[in-house]
Amino acid sequence: MDNVFDYEDIQLIPAKSIVKSRSECDTSIAFGGHTFKLPVVPANMQTIIDEKIAIFLAENGYFYIMHRFQPEKRTVFIKEMKARGLIASISVGVKEGEYQFVQDLADQNLSPEFITIDIAHGHSNAVIDMIQYIKKRLPASFVIAGNVGTPEAVRELENAGADATKVGIGPGKVCITKIKTGFGTGGWQLAALRWCAKAASKPIIADGGIRTHGDIAKSVRFGASMVMVGSLFAGHEESPGETVEKDGKCFKEYFGSASEFQKGERKNVEGKKMFVEHKGSLKDTLIEMEQDLQSSISYAGGNKLDAIRHVDYVVVKNSIFNGDKVY
Ligand SMILES: NC(=O)C1=CN([C@@H]2O[C@H](COP(=O)(O)OP(=O)(O)OC[C@H]3O[C@@H](n4cnc5c(N)ncnc54)[C@H](OP(=O)(O)O)[C@@H]3O)[C@@H](O)[C@H]2O)C=CC1
Numbered sequence: 001m002d003n004v005f006d007y008e009d010i011q012l013i014p015a016k017s018i019v020k021s022r023s024e025c026d027t028s029i030a031f032g033g034h035t036f037k038l039p040v041v042p043a044n045m046q047t048i049i050d051e052k053i054a055i056f057l058a059e060n061g062y063f064y065i066m067h068r069f070q071p072e073k074r075t076v077f078i079k080e081m082k083a084r085g086l087i088a089s090i091s092v093g094v095k096e097g098e099y100q101f102v103q104d105l106a107d108q109n110l111s112p113e114f115i116t117i118d119i120a121h122g123h124s125n126a127v128i129d130m131i132q133y134i135k136k137r138l139p140a141s142f143v144i145a146g147n148v149g150t151p152e153a154v155r156e157l158e159n160a161g162a163d164a165t166k167v168g169i170g171p172g173k174v175c176i177t178k179i180k181t182g183f184g185t186g187g188w189q190l191a192a193l194r195w196c197a198k199a200a201s202k203p204i205i206a207d208g209g210i211r212t213h214g215d216i217a218k219s220v221r222f223g224a225s226m227v228m229v230g231s232l233f234a235g236h237e238e239s240p241g242e243t244v245e246k247d248g249k250c251f252k253e254y255f256g257s258a259s260e261f262q263k264g265e266r267k268n269v270e271g272k273k274m275f276v277e278h279k280g281s282l283k284d285t286l287i288e289m290e291q292d293l294q295s296s297i298s299y300a301g302g303n304k305l306d307a308i309r310h311v312d313y314v315v316v317k318n319s320i321f322n323g324d325k326v327y
C-alpha cells in the first residue's frame, strides 16, 4: 500500500457550478432501502447517542445507530421505535449472550431495520459467524459489519452476508489503538477508505477521523456511502452525559467505547476520555452540516451528492490548515 494520505492532505478541485443557489443541492442518500437527509451517522457510542437523540434523528429523516452498551434496553427500544413508526437501528457484539438476544428477537418476530455488529477488530470469524447467524434468523435486517481496514476484510465480510462494512481502525479522536498496539488506519484513514472502497461491492461506512464538515465530502469522494462521526457530535446540549463547568466554560465528556470509563475496568483499554466544549444544539449542527455539504456539491459542479464522487483532487501534504479547529 503506497501513496498514503489522510483528510488534511487532500483538497477537492472545484468544477463549474450548475446551480443558482446552494439550496438547490440535494444531500440525501439511499442506504439500506431507506433515504436519509445526510450521508452522516452519529457514532454508536454512549456519549454520542441515547434513545432521545435516536428518536429525534429518526423522526427528522436522519440515519442513526443506537449503541450496544445497555444491552438490556435494546428490545424495549426496538418496540418503541416500531410503535412510533420509526426505523429501528441497533448494535450488537459477538459474545455468547448476543446470540441469545438475536434468537429472542427472531422468536418475537421483532426485526430491526438495521443491525450493526460493532467490534474493534471486525476481520474475524467471530464477526463472520454473527453475520451468518443474524442473516439466518432476521433476514430482513440490513447488517452492517465492522470495523475493518483492508480490502480482504471487506470482501470476506461481504461474502459472509454483510450488507455494508464499516472502515476505520484507530482514527477516532478518543482512540488510542495506534499507540497501544501499533496497528490501524489512524493517520491514513482516507487512503484506507479508498483502498477498501475499490474492493467493495456493497456500501461502505467511513468511521472515525472526521474533524471538519469538509471531511464528509472527502469521504464521499473516496467511496463512502455513509460517514460515522463521533467527536463532531460530542458536547451538544442533547448529548448524553453531565455538563461540567471549568473556568466559566461548559464542557461535556466524550469517551471511547474501549476506554476504562466505558468498560468499568482497566483491561484491554484502547480508548480515552476528553472534555468537549459545549456546542449548542444538535439540530443546528445538523443544519450547518447540510448547508456545508450542499456547498460541497455545488463546488463539485452538480446538484446531487453523487457529483462529489467524480471530482478531481490534489494531494497537498503539510497543508496550511492542519485539521483540528475551524474557529
Ligand atoms: N474503530 C476502532 O478503531 C475501535 C473501536 N473500538 C470500540 O470499542 C468497543 C469495544 O470493542 P471490542 O473490544 O471489540 O468489543 P468487546 O469487548 O465486545 O469484544 C468483542 C470480542 O472480540 C474479542 N476481541 C477484541 N479485540 C480483539 C482483537 N484485537 N483480536 C481478537 N479478538 C478480539 C474480545 O475478546 P477479549 O476481550 O477477550 O480479547 C471479545 O470476545 C466497540 O464499540 C468498538 O467499536 C475499540 C477499539 C478500536
Ligand SMILES: Nc1nc2c(ncn2[C@@H]2O[C@H](COP(=O)(O)O)[C@@H](O)[C@H]2O)c(=O)[nH]1
Pocket (backbone or CB within 6 Å): 043, 044, 045, 147, 168, 169, 170, 171, 172, 173, 174, 175, 176, 177, 207, 208, 209, 210, 228, 229, 230, 231, 232, 255, 256, 257, 258, 259, 270, 271, 272
Ligand atoms: N480505538 C478506539 N476507537 C474508538 C473507541 N471508541 C470509539 N471508537 C471509534 O471512534 C469513532 C469516532 O471517531 P471520531 O474521530 O469521529 O471521534 C467511533 O465511531 C469508533 O469507531 C475506542 O475506545 N477506541
